[in-house]
Amino acid sequence: MELNLEENKHLNKECSTLILPALSIGNVGQLAVDLLIASSKAERIGCLDDPNVLPCVGNDAYSFSTQGDLVLPLEAYESPANALSLIQQRSPVVKGMMVEFAKNLAEFAVASGKKHVIILSSLDFGRWQTIDMSSGLQIYYLSNTNADGADDQCEKLGWKRMKEYDPNQKLWKYLDNLAKGNASQDDLLLLEDDLGEEDYYPSLPFAAMFSCFKAKDIKVTCLLCYCSEGDNIPDAFHLADAACNLVGLSPDTFKGNEGGKWVIPFSWQSVYGPPPDMSLF
Template identity: 30%
Template sequence: MICFSSEAFSGGSDMAEAPANEPQRPRGERGQRRHRPLAAARGCGVRAPLPSFPPSFLPFFTACFPSPFTAGMFIPCDRGGGSAAPDFKGFTLLMPAVSVGNVGQLAIDLVISTLGMTKVGYFYTDCLVPMVGNNPYATAEENSVELSINAEVYSLPSKKLVVLQIRSPFIKNKYRPFCETLLSWVKSSKCARVVLLSSSHAYQRDDEQLLGTPLRYLLTPDLEKAVGGRVKELNWKEMEKVAAYPGINDTDKVLHIPGGGITKLLFTESCSEGIQMAVLLKFCSEGDNIPDAFVLVNYLNEWLQLIKSESNNSTDPSSQWKIPSSWRLLFGSGLPPALF
């Protein structure tokens, strides 16, 4: 194990000290102790200089190397006025499932970009693949250099809305720890309800699911009591349960969401924990899923009314939602004119 010396932080000695029980090594011509290679120092308790990084890199390193004592916790952003945790009591938590076509994540991008939501923190977890990138919602050169990581939290107090955006896939066998930690945070932050945007494989629908709209919803019993009447007014279609053993026993029905990632687990855990949760999903296939994202976010808007629908009943979804700047190169750059 390498122990980093305090001198490295203050710009002091840049030399690696030998352990106390190690004989003194010969000195160089100027009387300085020779450098000890960092690789050779591994496991010897040698103190080595720690490289310095700007403070903006902190979220990236904490996301890549989470502590077992704080993994999965919400960490508020330090905006210069301290880092006190924001109050989410009574807020609606909107989040995506990492599912087929990344439809939920794309829909969340549209919500954050259109509403101009402010980043208030990030999720400190070892359940997601670490990643770092530029600000996906940059509007000018000044904010384009801001870093973004795998799980960030945005807020809009005027609408009592908080959004958790997930930008990387889950690590194997980490679904359940993430769901448990997330629901624990939902309880501690006293969010009123959770809305999960998801998707499912279109090719794995049964005969009943092939009929009508490709959009479906699920409500936990606690949320059903609160908004069940409103959902019926919208004429939404609930996600059907399918036979557990098709062709053998069609009476036993189970909830099946192929390609839905954590959707089923998070929904069933919310039911058992008494948390109000709604799942909005769309059947789709992999490919260009931007149209699916517009359909799903419009489906969400029918219920939550995040933005006002245009009076001219335009069928163009892009006329209502602001496409984030990061989508410009979603499929790479355009074809070079020299080809034609």
């Protein structure tokens, strides 16, 4: 993975916390990163080039200008005033190359001096075993602070550890060995006939990313929420709020953001396409 810096831009050593999405159902992680970039007034410093990410191109996602800058599949942003680095991913990873992509991300994080990586992602609501909506939308987390995935700070924030994480379960263990270079992709063929429901979670992109950052001894925290396909904007606000709480920020404390409110990205105006042609009715 190579970072192509824009003219007169450079990596800021003070931005030691990296927030990025892991693609999953409803694209909630990407939408949450959109909110964080727009609200923190983060500036794009460059594009990341990785052969494992499918190509795409589009217009500027955050500017109201009629002539914006082109956006690419993988971009790096920084908000020095808030000590944050952010990566936005706009296209999926080539099938079968998720672990290689995650390894490249982990190497980039090490090379750029990141101390804490926060991964934002979503889980399929249909697999939620214990449904309790009494406290509203629930944030689940996974951390490498302790061997069982627990983290005291996350617990104090009222989040629930992802109970499906078991470092001794075969697929989680395989991911860990693969991230450390002690296994190969071919070894997965030996496991495929024995995979069950419990293997859903370690098969998701966030799990590969978690394992690869963990293998590099970088502090990594996954923030997760259950959702279904549809209008996932409320879930994105919820996940972005959680990321802010973890790093001690909020829209009220974002420097350069007047009014203390979330800034809605310009690209969200067309998230669900244009309104219907009323002449049809």
